[in-house]
Amino acid sequence: MTTSRTTQGARARARIEVTAAIKDEARRQLAAEGAAKLSLRAVARELGMVSSALYRYFPSRDDLLTALIIDAYDSLGERAETAHRAAADADPVRRWTAVCEAVRGWALTHPHEYALIYGSPVPGYSAPDTTVAAAARVGQVLLGIVRDARRDDGLTEPPLPDDLRPEGERIGADLAPDLPPAVTVALVAAWAQLYGLVGFELFGQFNRLVEDREPFFRHAAERLARGVGLR
Numbered sequence: 001m002t003t004s005r006t007t008q009g010a011r012a013r014a015r016i017e018v019t020a021a022i023k024d025e026a027r028r029q030l031a032a033e034g035a036a037k038l039s040l041r042a043v044a045r046e047l048g049m050v051s052s053a054l055y056r057y058f059p060s061r062d063d064l065l066t067a068l069i070i071d072a073y074d075s076l077g078e079r080a081e082t083a084h085r086a087a088a089d090a091d092p093v094r095r096w097t098a099v100c101e102a103v104r105g106w107a108l109t110h111p112h113e114y115a116l117i118y119g120s121p122v123p124g125y126s127a128p129d130t131t132v133a134a135a136a137r138v139g140q141v142l143l144g145i146v147r148d149a150r151r152d153d154g155l156t157e158p159p160l161p162d163d164l165r166p167e168g169e170r171i172g173a174d175l176a177p178d179l180p181p182a183v184t185v186a187l188v189a190a191w192a193q194l195y196g197l198v199g200f201e202l203f204g205q206f207n208r209l210v211e212d213r214e215p216f217f218r219h220a221a222e223r224l225a226r227g228v229g230l231r
Contacts, residue, residue: 018057021047022043022047022054022057022058023067025043026038027068027113028046030113035116035119035122036123038064038065039061040055040060040061061125062125065116065122065125066127066128066131068116069134070130070134072116073117073131073137075106076103076110076138077134077138077141078137079102079103080137080141081137083098083101083102084098084099084102084144084145086098087099091154092148092152092155092230093226093230096142096145096221096224096228097221099138099142099145100194100217101221103195107198108201118195118198119199139191142190142191143187145230146176146228149229150179154231155183155228155229155230157183157229158182158227158229159182160181160182165181167185168181169181172184175188186227187228190224190225190227194224197220197221201213201217
């Protein structure tokens with residue numbers, strides 16, 4: 001019995017190590033060639049594996065992409081959650097800004113992984129529902145800051161045009177039924193603008209335009225916080 005358990009444990013560890021090696025090589029290919037050119041055969045070749053062996057770990061390119069996407073979202077989410085915990089005693093605007101700065105910092109140190117999850121869609125690939133929970137982690141942190149602020153009377157409801165109210169109510173019912181529609185609309189807009197700011201910096205749109213980018217980003221993130229209604 002002990003021998004059997006030891007063997008099973010060794011096999012499980014070996015599978016974890018091989019899976020990690022496959023992902024690491026796939027990330028190197030993403031950096032060199034981009035997600036559209038990711039190839040299981042190329043990954044197997046670089047690792048000295050036959051393709052049939054790699055397929056036992058990832059049956060298709062899409063399965064490998066999905067694993068990489070979930071890992072990237074989880075890594076980004078963990079960075080945001082850590083920043084939020086570190087700023088737990090700060091006011092809502094500072095907590096929001098700390099999370100936004102964490103998102104930017106992660107993107108600058110993981111540009112190819114950021115491009116995988118927020119860059120151009122990969123031709124022929126459609127992300128499955130298994131990516132949703134990981135993708136929502138940053139949004140859940142920001143949503144939590146807004147909820148805490150409302151509970152502590154630190155939230156001012158932003159204006160909402162009458163013609164947008166029905167859509168705001170629909171978004172709110174899906175995203176955060178406990179918050180006013182005006183807040184959820186502003187929150188979705190701020191979430192999109194956050195990734196727009198990061199993407200502009202990461203992909204070169206700020207070149208020859210914004211030079212001192214850290215204070216620029218911090219100021220923009222604070223404006224997003226106030227646009228949501230945080231005080």
